[in-house]
Amino acid sequence: MEKLNQVLLNPAVQVGPNLDAWLQAGGGLGLQVALGARSTIIRQIADADLRGMGGAGFPAWRKWEATANAVGDSKYVVCNGNEDEPGTFKDRTLLSASPHQVVEGALIAALAVRAACVIFYINPHQGQSMQHMQLAVSQWQHSTLLQQLEQALGHPLEIKVVASSGRYIGGEETAVVASLEAGFPFPRKKPPFPAEQGINGQPTLINNVETLANVSHILRHGADWYRALGVGKASGTKLYSLSGDVLRPGLYELPMGTSLQELVFHYGGGMLQGKAFKAVFTGGPSNTLLTARDLDVALDFDSVWLRHSRLGTGAMIVISEGSSIIRKVAEYIDFFAKGSCGQCPSCKCGTFQLARLLDRVDGGRHSHADLDALQHLCQILPGSGRCGLIDGAVTVVKSSMHTFPQEYGLPVSAEPSTATA
Amino acid sequence: MNSAIPYAQALTNLTAHAQPPLRPAELSRSALLAQYHPDSDANASTLLQIGPSRGQACHPQLAALLQSNALIDGFDLAGAEQRSTDVLVIGGGGAGAAAALTAARSGAQVMLASKLRLGDSNTVMAEGGIQAALAASDSPQQHFDDAMRGGHQCANPQLLAQMASDAPGVIRWLIELGMHFDLEDPLSDGGKLRYKQAGGCSQRRILCYRDYTGLEMMRVLRETVELDPAISLLNRCPVVELLSHEDGSCAGAVLYDLEYQRFMVVSARQTILATGGCGRLHLQGFPTSNHYGATADGLVLAYRLGAGLRDMDAFQYHPTGVAWPQRLRGGLISEAARSGGALLVNGLGERFIEELAPRDVVSAAILRECAAGRGIERNGQLGVFLDTRALGPELAQRLPALQHLADKCGIDPSREPMLIYPTLHYQNGGVVIDGNGQTEVPGLLCAGEITGGIHGRNRLMGNALLDILAFGRRAGRQAARLAQAARHKSSLPPLRGGIEHVYRWQRQLALAGLDASVQAPLLYPGQARLALHRPTGTRAQEK
Numbered sequence: 023m024e025k026l027n028q029v030l031l032n033p034a035v036q037v038g039p040n041l042d043a044w045l046q047a048g049g050g051l052g053l054q055v056a057l058g059a060r061s062t063i064i065r066q067i068a069d070a071d072l073r074g075m076g077g078a079g080f081p082a083w084r085k086w087e088a089t090a091n092a093v094g095d096s097k098y099v100v101c102n103g104n105e106d107e108p109g110t111f112k113d114r115t116l117l118s119a120s121p122h123q124v125v126e127g128a129l130i131a132a133l134a135v136r137a138a139c140v141i142f143y144i145n146p147h148q149g150q151s152m153q154h155m156q157l158a159v160s161q162w163q164h165s166t167l168l169q170q171l172e173q174a175l176g177h178p179l180e181i182k183v184v185a186s187s188g189r190y191i192g193g194e195e196t197a198v199v200a201s202l203e204a205g206f207p208f209p210r211k212k213p214p215f216p217a218e219q220g221i222n223g224q225p226t227l228i229n230n231v232e233t234l235a236n237v238s239h240i241l242r243h244g245a246d247w248y249r250a251l252g253v254g255k256a257s258g259t260k261l262y263s264l265s266g267d268v269l270r271p272g273l274y275e276l277p278m279g280t281s282l283q284e285l286v287f288h289y290g291g292g293m294l295q296g297k298a299f300k301a302v303f304t305g306g307p308s309n310t311l312l313t314a315r316d317l318d319v320a321l322d323f324d325s326v327w328l329r330h331s332r333l334g335t336g337a338m339i340v341i342s343e344g345s346s347i348i349r350k351v352a353e354y355i356d357f358f359a360k361g362s363c364g365q366c367p368s369c370k371c372g373t374f375q376l377a378r379l380l381d382r383v384d385g386g387r388h389s390h391a392d393l394d395a396l397q398h399l400c401q402i403l404p405g406s407g408r409c410g411l412i413d414g415a416v417t418v419v420k421s422s423m424h425t426f427p428q429e430y431g432l433p434v435s436a437e438p439s440t441a442t443a
Numbered sequence: 444m445n446s447a448i449p450y451a452q453a454l455t456n457l458t459a460h461a462q463p464p465l466r467p468a469e470l471s472r473s474a475l476l477a478q479y480h481p482d483s484d485a486n487a488s489t490l491l492q493i494g495p496s497r498g499q500a501c502h503p504q505l506a507a508l509l510q511s512n513a514l515i516d517g518f519d520l521a522g523a524e525q526r527s528t529d530v531l532v533i534g535g536g537g538a539g540a541a542a543a544l545t546a547a548r549s550g551a552q553v554m555l556a557s558k559l560r561l562g563d564s565n566t567v568m569a570e571g572g573i574q575a576a577l578a579a580s581d582s583p584q585q586h587f588d589d590a591m592r593g594g595h596q597c598a599n600p601q602l603l604a605q606m607a608s609d610a611p612g613v614i615r616w617l618i619e620l621g622m623h624f625d626l627e628d629p630l631s632d633g634g635k636l637r638y639k640q641a642g643g644c645s646q647r648r649i650l651c652y653r654d655y656t657g658l659e660m661m662r663v664l665r666e667t668v669e670l671d672p673a674i675s676l677l678n679r680c681p682v683v684e685l686l687s688h689e690d691g692s693c694a695g696a697v698l699y700d701l702e703y704q705r706f707m708v709v710s711a712r713q714t715i716l717a718t719g720g721c722g723r724l725h726l727q728g729f730p731t732s733n734h735y736g737a738t739a740d741g742l743v744l745a746y747r748l749g750a751g752l753r754d755m756d757a758f759q760y761h762p763t764g765v766a767w768p769q770r771l772r773g774g775l776i777s778e779a780a781r782s783g784g785a786l787l788v789n790g791l792g793e794r795f796i797e798e799l800a801p802r803d804v805v806s807a808a809i810l811r812e813c814a815a816g817r818g819i820e821r822n823g824q825l826g827v828f829l830d831t832r833a834l835g836p837e838l839a840q841r842l843p844a845l846q847h848l849a850d851k852c853g854i855d856p857s858r859e860p861m862l863i864y865p866t867l868h869y870q871n872g873g874v875v876i877d878g879n880g881q882t883e884v885p886g887l888l889c890a891g892e893i894t895g896g897i898h899g900r901n902r903l904m905g906n907a908l909l910d911i912l913a914f915g916r917r918a919g920r921q922a923a924r925l926a927q928a929a930r931h932k933s934s935l936p937p938l939r940g941g942i943e944h945v946y947r948w949q950r951q952l953a954l955a956g957l958d959a960s961v962q963a964p965l966l967y968p969g970q971a972r973l974a975l976h977r978p979t980g981t982r983a984q985e986k
Contacts, residue, residue, distance in 0.1 A: 346520065385525045
């Protein structure tokens with residue numbers, strides 16, 4: 023049975039920034055349920071096993087609970103729509119095609135954590151995201167639902183749409199906080215986590231667009247319904263951004279835990295030109311490569327983690343036998359080098375050096391010393407930055423060297439092990 | 444073959460009249476074109492299915508190439524030599540040389556790549572001359588009017604007006620570079636330029652140097668390019684694919700170095716395609732006057748990258764290609780012969796068309812004579828006579844290339860007629876450009892025969908040499924300007940592009956159900972078939 027686009031990309035909810043159309047399509051019901059049983063919201067999110075869809079896969083309810091329990095007189099809920107990773111294009115679709123879905127989710131979150139301010143932090147460079155969000159939010163300002171919500175909260179709720187810098191690093195949780203405090207998006211050390219001390223020291227709940235978009239559906243249909251959408255132990259659906267050497271790239275909403283094989287060969291229409299499948303860059307793309315051995319992997323956070331990789335944002339950049347891995351890795355590392363905020367010297371210089379070395383290797387201008395240097399950098403760099411940017415960059419380089427040593431001209435071990443992390 | 448009049452009989456018919464009579468026209472010109480011009484053939488047009496100009500008419504042989512697969516895959520670029528430049532010019536003919544020179548003189552670093560050598564092109568084969576409204580009685584407006592009418596009112600008026608207005612400046616530039624033109628009185632200093640009549644023109648407007656004007660022009664262009672320190676020249680480096688940035692703009696090109704047998708990735712801030720036309724595709728089996736490099740390479744690559752095309756079903760068949768002997772079939776006899784008084788005569792000894800009517804009309808008329816059994820057959824070759832006897836003994840001096848060709852045919856043109864038949868000569872359509880040669884793809888400019896819209900659906904004699912220089916110079920200037928603006932923003936070398944557009948293209952091919960086993964550009968069809976050498980080792984190990 024076809025299980026495509028059941029929830030978030032369901033044609034019935036692709037109503038654009040029109041609030042009346044959204045309410046007619048069943049919108050608002052989730053918020054009403056939440057208003058009726060506000061003490062159980064977090065419990066329901068926990069039962070549904072909603073994960074952080076921005077890449078971490080961290081159970082959403084933990085952040086919600088931490089924020090709800092933290093002490094503060096004006097808590098924030100931030101919807102993180104900074105999306106700027108290569109190969110990821112899910113949030114911009116949600117924000118422009120179905121913005122009310124996201125707004126309602128954020129309002130329910132605000133109710134759950136008793137926030138005083140909801141901020142939509144949107145990348146202004148992504149199509150109509152910004153424009154549609156502004157339209158959508160302006161319609162909520164005068165709605166009766168918002169008045170009911172404010173009554174339940176006992177204080178007014180401020181809703182803002184803020185343009186992010188559009189920089190890759192600006193999507194990092196603590197960088198979001200820094201950015202919303204009107205500074206440069208420099209990531210900060212954790213702890214303290216934003217749930218305890220975020221914007222202006224206030225507890226701040228930061229969730230990805232896709233995470234919040236699921237919330238109203240969970241409240242409306244119940245946690246059991248949501249769990250049943252997934253395959254096996256996984257729950258819900260996931261937006262997979264499929265790109266690369268496949269016949270039909272695009273955004274597919276599929277049950278969480280759909281296999282890579284099915285995504286690429288059924289929904290993606292198979293490999294372009296019938297070429298052999300070589301590898302997939304997942305998530306950021308800052309994770310360990312999945313190869314032909316991993317075609318059977320269920321694409322949910324836990325199963326992919328068992329293969330020593332990460333599902334990340336759900337981006338799947340498929341590489342065929344005709345494409346060079348080094349070239350792709352060089353491109354991504356170059357992206358990371360340009361995206362580094364520069365405050366940690368090891369990240370600033372490390373990503374630059376990795377990019378320089380990879381460019382040499384890609385151009386066939388490298389020596390053995392360059393390959394040695396690459397390997398050394400992969401050993402000494404991880405864990406040296408405030409945020410995970412340098413770790414992600416190293417992971418993808420290390421993984422590509424381990425999985426495709428022949429492309430680097432490295433000795434091929436007789437029996438490559440599956441573990442690379 | 445249709446019935447035809449044997450050569451000996453035709454010769455007798457020809458000599459029966461001192462002055463062959465002109466048969467009154469029984470068909471209007473438009474009816475003649477609709478019935479007999481090769482473009483009107485039912486098999487000469489199909490619709491493009493994918494790409495920016497889908498739905499437009501195109502010759503089927505060309506459509507097969509335009510909707511074809513790339514020669515390379517991403518893996519081929521692994522370990523490839525990397526170079527970068529401000530402006531990359533592809534094509535070593537007149538348009539490429541003019542663009543490179545102008546870009547270099549506007550301050551850009553230029554790389555000029557040719558799949559043959561600089562100057563191996565149709566430019567050197569242009570015999571007749573170059574049009575420019577220089578005479579006192581002439582004006583760019585009249586030049587424009589003539590060309591517009593000749594092109595059946597299909598030309599882009601803006602482009603045509605620019606070409607006609609640029610013409611006097613182009614001639615001045617050529618003279619400054621050192622090119623010779625025929626003068627009225629060659630012995631006096633500062634003599635007046637000599638003007639010749641061209642088919643379809645209201646004025647004597649053709650400037651020439653003997654009947655190898657293009658060769659003389661290329662001589663000075665080549666010398667100047669080779670001596671310019673800002674231009675690095677890459678001979679025998681065919682372009683196999685263009686490079687693109689994520690936003691779809693052009694990022695340079697992938698070349699293949701024949702000498703070292705390896706790929707070269709050239710990142711350029713601006714790329715100018717000046718790769719010429721497609722005569723060597725021998726559309727509908729016609730012979731061609733084009734050189735061996737005219738294989739539509741640039742057209743295919745520009746279309747794949749997203750540049751729109753126009754008039755891809757309009758080609759020019761030059762009326763006077765050699766029909767006999769067979770080994771020289773298709774070779775061009777300049778329109779200068781007819782301009783100087785040579786006559787077209789059928790097997791019955793009659794003239795059947797005004798010799799200086801537009802080329803497409805004359806070609807259609809010749810094809811009609813052949814179809815109606817009034818053609819002439821000699822050793823299995825069909826054609827009509829070009830009666831050059833009226834040119835007299837001055838012929839050898841005035842038209843040395845014609846004399847040379849006649850010598851190769853074993854004919855004395857001052858006493859015998861030559862057998863001729865239309866030959867595929869020029870691609871009227873091509874890539875859509877604006878007044879500066881800019882295509883619909885940012886970062887990609889085009890100049891020369893590859894472009895469309897300047898001449899409409901038919902070109903007049905002498906406007907090709909003008910077109911390549913006028914728009915070659917415009918494209919060069921514009922590319923240098925844009926490259927400098929980009930360099931002003933960032934002094935780093937231009938960003939390296941990829942071949943993501945090829946994957947997008949392959950997807951379209953697959954979804955439209957087109958044959959992905961056809962690969963283009965052809966580069967060197969039928970001769971020394973190029974085997975692209977892949978980086979050894981890695982790929983072999985994988986398979």
